[in-house]
Amino acid sequence: MKSYQLIHELISLVEQLEQQNPEREVTMQDFAGFMVHTVGNSAPNVTSAARLSHDVRFGKNEITAQEQAFQLDNNIGQLFVYMSRYAKSYIKKALDDTALLTAEDFTALAILLTHDNLSKTELIQYNLQEKTSGTEVIRRLLAAGLIKQWDDAKDKRSRQIAITDQGKQLLYTVFEDMNHVGKMISGNLTVSEKLTLRYLLQKLEDFHQQHHQQKTISNKADLKRVTEALTDQK
Template identity: 65%
Template structure:
């Protein structure tokens, strides 16, 4: 039984809590609080990551620190999502997830400047410009000069773009369901709440351009720890 070491560990923790409670009967709520406290204060020494070996304990210790582990899982989730989105976009002019999100953003606006769309799509100028170029070339987006500033271009979705997007939405719904896996409805609401909280935090920093260098990142973390 692969989980026997974990079961043994849980029994040991129950015994520890019983001693702490002078032998009194323990409720599930009490044990849950006790367990969370233990989990938050103890280093994560378990290598449950199938990609990692066991040759360097220091590397594993760093990788499985709580914040690092969450960050790594976010990266993996992003890559899984891109794989599913790529499948959903097969046989369409849309090549990447960024193509799809750019078109979806344009669907909700009468028009935008190129810079506005690139910022909304959380892209760098070079890659964002390439996405817009592809969409225009495919006839999904149209562009025109700003009447007040000839250097600026405005863009909007075309009817062909709208029609394509409505068709793609059907497959993208499947992507959303695949990404959330076998989470229960309650788990999905909890995850949505936590992700939205993180989105609000990061979007604020993105829009204010507070993190533009490695030193900015270091300074922000140090200030947060001392706040």
């Protein structure tokens, strides 16, 4: 039975809870709270042995390396990468037969829809892109006639860009297909689970957006410094 190890761990947790409450019958609510508290306060590098056997991408070799990959924080990062790739594949399908080639093309145009105009630098920053890839997105949108550009009256070194009527028309056509993408990404989650996930993702977005705006992570040393500070706060 593949789930035996997980069942054994759950039974052990129930036994621990009962030992702490010898005078009364424990409830499911008691166990849920106890389990969250116990797992949450376990070692930060805790691994999921059961999870190792469920990821079809991993074989049976190099278990030590796999345990490293499935440390809690690493596993969360891994799942984010998977979700990002799934999302990009769905978005690409939704953009078939349009002038938009990538998710970044779509988000750049959507950002411009909500502004009168932006500088190229502003759009690239809002779209969370590097300068080279962001410039390429702008070039594609200009070539397709979805945006327009002109010299900045206050800064001759800068150019302003705005969405065209053609770009707006395309976006509103694409929005319907993108609604299907959103539903596909949230998958089989219940409404309650979606609300919880949105709350947690927004918390992470606020954290990462602050570091992105302040440009606090520019090299490996910065990564180490910030993550060590995070560990000290826990």
